[in-house]
Amino acid sequence: MNLEEASRYINSLYGKRGVNREEYIESTELEKFGSIVDEDVSRALQVLFYLTRPQNVLEIGTSIGYSTVSMATVVKGYGGKITTIEYDENVAEQAIKNFKREGVAETIEVKTGDAQKIIPQIESERFDSIFQDVGDKRLYPLLFDDCIRVLKPGGLLVAEDTLFPVMNRFKKSHEELIESINKFNQMVADDPRLESTILSIGDGLTVAIKK
Ligand SMILES: C[S@@+](CC[C@H](N)C(=O)[O-])C[C@H]1O[C@@H](n2cnc3c(N)ncnc32)[C@H](O)[C@@H]1O
Structure with missing residues (x-):
């Protein structure tokens, strides 16, 4: 199956629902920012959140906050909250503007800084x-163990881009990136604390439950 074709098909069915990706990018004043999830991933996050109703959510990598808004739209409905980490200050500032425009700013706390420093420092807070x-x-792979540590039992770990190793556009030129994702995928698959799978939407979406 061609992943991009599948994504186009799914979007043709559901394109009018949820947070419109193109409109979101157009309303953003920044030109350069980290790539945001596809609409099928945005919808998958929303469905997973309707299913599991997480109260306390951690996002690692905000960019302009498209996925954050997708999740916040659901979480806001039952009074949950999202903490999102972004190390680029300009991008984080733009994300906050977007959250205000989308009416979800109250639901989201943005931590500006390096996730590699911030996450190991989390002591007692736990995430759904x-x-x-x-x-x-x-x-x-470097943050994997800390993510499991701060995830509550029964909590949901979702990770984007986990099918990079089988995507033609990455196979040859991005060895280090492929190696990291492969390592992460193996850690998730082998971990007895988790039940997990990879969904072939977006660039591959790992969905794991901590037992
Ligand atoms: C793929 S983008 C996030 C997209 C966002 N989740 C969405 O779909 O709307 C990844 C982001 O991670 C940020 N980033 C990269 N390294 C980081 C680090 N060490 N700590 C925190 N953020 C980092 C980048 O600046 C970039 O904005």
């Missing part, structure tokens, strides 16, 4: 759901 989408893919 974590969305891993940090731009520096080397952090996927």
Whole structure:
């Protein structure tokens, strides 16, 4: 199956629902920012959140906050909250503007800084759901154990871009990136604390439950 074709098909069915990706980008004043999830991933996050109703959510990698808004739209309905981490200050500022425009700013706390420093420093706070989408893919395996540590039992770990290793556009030129994602995928698959799978939407979406 061609993933991009599948994504186009899914979007042709559901394109008018949820947060419109193109409109979101057009309303953003920044020109350069980390790539945001596809609409099918945005919808998958929303469905997973309607299903599991996480109260306390951690997102790693905000960019302009498209996925954050997708999740916040659901979480806001039952009084949950999202903490999202972004190390680029300009991008984080723009994300906050977007959250205000979309009416979800009250639901979201933005932490500006390096996820590699911030997450190991989390002591007592625990999360019902974590969305891993940090731009520096080397952090996927490096932060894995800390993510599981701060995830509640029964909590949901979702990670984007996990089918990079089988995508033609990455196969040859991005060895380090592929290696990191492969390592992360193997850690998730082998971990007895998790039940998980990878959905072939977006660039591959890992969905894991901590037992
Ligand atoms: C793929 S984008 C996030 C997209 C966002 N989740 C969405 O779909 O709307 C990844 C982001 O991670 C940020 N980033 C990269 N390394 C980071 C780090 N060490 N700590 C925090 N953020 C980082 C990048 O600046 C970029 O904005």
